[in-house]
Amino acid sequence: MEPECDRLILEGINKNYADMDEYPVTTELQNRCVNIIARLFNAPVGAGEKAVGVGTVGSSEAIMLAGLAFKRRWQHRRRAAGKPCDRPNIVTGANVQVCWEKFARYFEVELKEVKLREGRYVMDPDEAVAMVDENTICVAAILGSTLTGEFEDVKRLNDLLAARNRRTGWGTPIHVDAASGGFIAPFLYPELEWDFRLPLVKSINVSGHKYGLVYAGVGWVIWRSKEDLPEDLIFHINYLGADQPTFTLNFSKGSSQIIAQYYQFLRLGFEGYRNVMENCMESARILREGLERTGRFTIISKERAVPLVAFTPKGGEDASLAFRLSSELRRFGWIVPAYTMPADLEHMEVLRVVVREDFGRPLAERFLAHVRMALDELDDEARGGRVPRVRVTIELGPAARGSGEEASARVVKREPVVAVQRSVSLAGGKTKGVC
Numbered sequence: 430m431e432p433e434c435d436r437l438i439l440e441g442i443n444k445n446y447a448d449m450d451e452y453p454v455t456t457e458l459q460n461r462c463v464n465i466i467a468r469l470f471n472a473p474v475g476a477g478e479k480a481v482g483v484g485t486v487g488s489s490e491a492i493m494l495a496g497l498a499f500k501r502r503w504q505h506r507r508r509a510a511g512k513p514c515d516r517p518n519i520v521t522g523a524n525v526q527v528c529w530e531k532f533a534r535y536f537e538v539e540l541k542e543v544k545l546r547e548g549r550y551v552m553d554p555d556e557a558v559a560m561v562d563e564n565t566i567c568v569a570a571i572l573g574s575t576l577t578g579e580f581e582d583v584k585r586l587n588d589l590l591a592a593r594n595r596r597t598g599w600g601t602p603i604h605v606d607a608a609s610g611g612f613i614a615p616f617l618y619p620e621l622e623w624d625f626r627l628p629l630v631k632s633i634n635v636s637g638h639k640y641g642l643v644y645a646g647v648g649w650v651i652w653r654s655k656e657d658l659p660e661d662l663i664f665h666i667n668y669l670g671a672d673q674p675t676f677t678l679n680f681s682k683g684s685s686q687i688i689a690q691y692y693q694f695l696r697l698g699f700e701g702y703r704n705v706m707e708n709c710m711e712s713a714r715i716l717r718e719g720l721e722r723t724g725r726f727t728i729i730s731k732e733r734a735v736p737l738v739a740f741t742p743k744g745g746e747d748a749s750l751a752f753r754l755s756s757e758l759r760r761f762g763w764i765v766p767a768y769t770m771p772a773d774l775e776h777m778e779v780l781r782v783v784v785r786e787d788f789g790r791p792l793a794e795r796f797l798a799h800v801r802m803a804l805d806e807l808d809d810e811a812r813g814g815r816v817p818r819v820r821v822t823i824e825l826g827p828a829a830r831g832s833g834e835e836a837s838a839r840v841v842k843r844e845p846v847v848a849v850q851r852s853v854s855l856a857g858g859k860t861k862g863v864c
């Protein structure tokens with residue numbers, strides 16, 4: 430972030446967010462952020478009305494809270510109907526982020542995962558709805574799959590689930606995990622319906638520290654309305670002063686992240702965020718095209734998605750190329766994760782490059798040059814040994830200058846190259862060329 434924001438963060442570092450009476454400003458800023466994000470996600474809040482939501486440490490905590498709210502609401506409904514409520518489940522795609530598995534294990538909810546298949550790397554809404562039963566507390570859709578950045582089709586899920594709910598009377602709701610996509614879609618694809626415009630979407634989480642453009646340690650969960658957050662999960666505490674309603678897993682935490690998020694909202698505004706996201710998309714496009722030009726990879730990420738490129742070695746390539754390329758790129762200072770896809774695509778190896786705001790065209794081109802070099806080196810190795818690299822410094826003779834004659838050159842120095850430049854330096858200080 431900008432130096433001004435770094436200073437604000439430092440000034441806020443000694444303020445405990447839990448001391449709401451001592452630092453009422455932070456609570457106020459959190460509420461303002463909640464109101465801004467809820468409106469960005471088209472929550473049905475009238476002018477002057479307060480939105481329902483809370484700041485968290487990240488999307489993981491946000492998802493724990495949203496999941497608990499769904500579980501509790503479902504339990505209330507089941508008890509009221511005299512039915513058992515001891516076997517709750519969530520339906521998701523097998524591409525969920527690990528925090529959903531964490532939620533499931535910690536809070537004793539079964540995860541029912543829709544498997545992936547060749548060419549389909551996100552949850553299939555038809556299959557998801559078919560897996561819903563009377564114990565399903567929610568269907569979790571992902572706006573920006575962690576593995577490929579792809580947006581799941583929340584609108585189709587909403588429509589299919591609404592039809593199913595009409596038949597069953599279960600009223601199964603939807604949660605959208607918009608950890609990455611929540612700060613992409615509203616700026617780049619405002620017409621895409623994935624949020625509270627869809628009636629079954631009851632809660633949404635987003636990470637402030639991903640495309641919310643704040644340092645690590647802030648996330649958000651927003652509920653559609655008060656009815657979607659059971660009152661018995663909210664704690665009223667008064668031992669630090671006035672009555673404070675809270676719904677978080679932790680009590681004390683720093684204030685700086687909330688202050689920083691509010692700073693970014695004010696500093697950039699809607700247009701600023703849109704410009705940043707457009708720049709990220711442009712870098713992702715350069716990367717995608719450059720990787721395609723090598724002829725060695727199939728791009729599996731989509732263009733209308735999170736600004737990242739996920740790619741897999743083309744069929745027929747040596748199976749472990751993704752992992753070898755990943756470790757080769759480390760020599761150039763790039764950490765590009767290679768991983769296998771979840772069930773039923775475990776045989777598929779993927780590399781993924783996520784574009785951050787400060788990753789512009791020069792870095793993208795440098796990265797592509799390094800990928801080509803790394804591929805060459807791996808090919809040399811496959812052919813039976815690396816060709817040693819030598820750096821030669823030459824001096825051009827005077828005849829070369831403008832005479833059209835062959836340049837005469839003298840070798841000044843010849844040195845073996847053992848290591849390539851390892852560090853990739855990013856721009857410091859002001860990075861917001863967009864304002």
Ligand SMILES: *Cc1c(COP(=O)(O)O)cnc(C)c1O
Binds near residue numbers: 486
């Ligand atoms: C990153 C991510 C999370 C976890 O978010 P944190 O903010 O790191 O806790 C959850 N879901 C998805 C889809 C993510 O990309």
